[in-house]
Amino acid sequence: MRAERVIPLQDVERVRIYINEGQLPLRDVVAQQAPDIAITGVYYTSAWRPTCHLKAGGKVLADDPSYQPPGLAWDRGPDIHQATVPDHLALNYLSCCLLTASGAPEPKLYYNADVGGARGRAAVWLRGQELGVYACTDGADALTPEALQARLEEAYAPDTAIMLDGGSKVNYYDRASGTLIQGNDPSQNLILIYLKKKEGTPVDKFTVCLDPGHGPETVNASPDGTYRESEFAWDMYGRISALLEERGVNTVCTRTEDTKPSLTERCAVSNSAGADCFVSIHTNAEGVSGWGTAKGLEVYTSSGPDSAKRNVLARDILDRLEAEGVTLRSGPLKHSMELTVLVKTNAPAVLIEYGFHTTQSDVTLLKDASYRDKLARATARGVCDFLGVERPEADEPDEWASEEWEAAKKAGIMDGTRPHDPLTRQEAAVILERLGLLD
Numbered sequence: 001m002r003a004e005r006v007i008p009l010q011d012v013e014r015v016r017i018y019i020n021e022g023q024l025p026l027r028d029v030v031a032q033q034a035p036d037i038a039i040t041g042v043y044y045t046s047a048w049r050p051t052c053h054l055k056a057g058g059k060v061l062a063d064d065p066s067y068q069p070p071g072l073a074w075d076r077g078p079d080i081h082q083a084t085v086p087d088h089l090a091l092n093y094l095s096c097c098l099l100t101a102s103g104a105p106e107p108k109l110y111y112n113a114d115v116g117g118a119r120g121r122a123a124v125w126l127r128g129q130e131l132g133v134y135a136c137t138d139g140a141d142a143l144t145p146e147a148l149q150a151r152l153e154e155a156y157a158p159d160t161a162i163m164l165d166g167g168s169k170v171n172y173y174d175r176a177s178g179t180l181i182q183g184n185d186p187s188q189n190l191i192l193i194y195l196k197k198k199e200g201t202p203v204d205k206f207t208v209c210l211d212p213g214h215g216p217e218t219v220n221a222s223p224d225g226t227y228r229e230s231e232f233a234w235d236m237y238g239r240i241s242a243l244l245e246e247r248g249v250n251t252v253c254t255r256t257e258d259t260k261p262s263l264t265e266r267c268a269v270s271n272s273a274g275a276d277c278f279v280s281i282h283t284n285a286e287g288v289s290g291w292g293t294a295k296g297l298e299v300y301t302s303s304g305p306d307s308a309k310r311n312v313l314a315r316d317i318l319d320r321l322e323a324e325g326v327t328l329r330s331g332p333l334k335h336s337m338e339l340t341v342l343v344k345t346n347a348p349a350v351l352i353e354y355g356f357h358t359t360q361s362d363v364t365l366l367k368d369a370s371y372r373d374k375l376a377r378a379t380a381r382g383v384c385d386f387l388g389v390e391r392p393e394a395d396e397p398d399e400w401a402s403e404e405w406e407a408a409k410k411a412g413i414m415d416g417t418r419p420h421d422p423l424t425r426q427e428a429a430v431i432l433e434r435l436g437l438l439d
């Protein structure tokens with residue numbers, strides 16, 4: 001299998017080096033980070049460390065000052081250019097096996113014998129104002145480094161071209177074509193490319209970043225150990241995202257079920273996805289040993305004023321929760337500049353404490369699946385109110401049909417499910433019979 005893409009730099013929003021600490025397969029990285037294009041990065045060791053020059057978001061991950069080859073360097077992404085690395089001024093850089101520099105193919109390629117021969121390959125290249133990616137898998141499309149160089153020269157005549165990691169570590173994703181090449185091995189580092197959003201696309205019009213708090217090793221639990229905050233947060237993420245996706249809202253998640261990213265990493269997921277809002281999912285704890293008495297739900301944003309988008313979002317969610325009869329704390333909208341996920345996210349951000357896992361009656365509710373549904377429904381509805389999403393929920397008719405829908409249900413002519421599905425011929429026959437037209 002082979003995949004390639006040429007991307008005009010003017011379409012690039014951002015280019016990131018993603019460090020895959022969790023050793024996740026590509027599918028999970030794509031689900032979490034929501035890039036438009038992803039490709040395997042530079043070589044790494046069995047100790048899960050990159051070996052070629054690599055700097056990601058200001059952090060140097062691999063460096064050898066005695067060796068200063070040409071590589072690619074950039075700050076945000078559209079500014080990507082050939083540079084001698086290490087390039088101390090750039091926020092990001094990489095080099096690996098150099099194929100072409102300054103428009104001239106390298107006369108001799110330097111690589112270790114164990115990466116030679118025909119195998120799967122990944123490469124990134126630049127020509128003028130175009131950025132290109134190339135990936136092929138082991139098997140029929142496998143290439144030697146020299147053949148890869150020749151192939152790129154012939155097809156693109158790049159100014160700069162770099163061969164990245166290969167073989168079973170070739171991972172490649174392209175959202176536009178739906179291409180997903182998932183190598184047998186995950187990549188330690190990946191180049192993630194985010195494109196500028198095009199206006200007016202009805203699907204994926206909005207992106208919401210959901211942040212299930214904590215992770216598997218979190219100790220936060222009820223005093224009797226029967227309830228865990230991280231499990232609740234993960235479960236609620238699934239419920240809320242399903243409701244949002246069903247209404248045409250794209251969601252990204254800050255973690256997978258078995259990972260626990262840092263707070264800054266969570267913000268980075270939201271920021272690089274260009275999220276329209278950010279919702280962090282938690283439960284509260286009272287500073288007591290054993291069971292406490294504090295009850296109810298509260299929502300945090302970083303600060304006032306009420307008119308700020310984050311507070312409008314918080315109010316929209318609180319209104320929906322109140323309408324569902326959920327018990328709220330007195331003064332349920334609170335502010336804190338101490339919460340990293342609220343301060344370092346670009347999108348309007350809220351953190352919801354859905355109840356107290358230190359209070360017995362709240363824990364009983366929080367464990368209950370139908371209560372979780374209620375919380376998820378209210379959260380998703382509040383988010384949709386905030387975004388101005390017009391598409392109704394799957395089990396709700398459109399506004400214009402709601403009266404007739406209810407009447408048809410009441411009269412026993414229709415069962416009141418699937419309001420947006422087409423009517424089949426057999427269903428039409430049943431309706432005619434119920435209307436008494438067939439007697």
Ligand SMILES: [Zn+2]
Pocket residue numbers: 213214220229282283
């Ligand atoms: Zn928490």
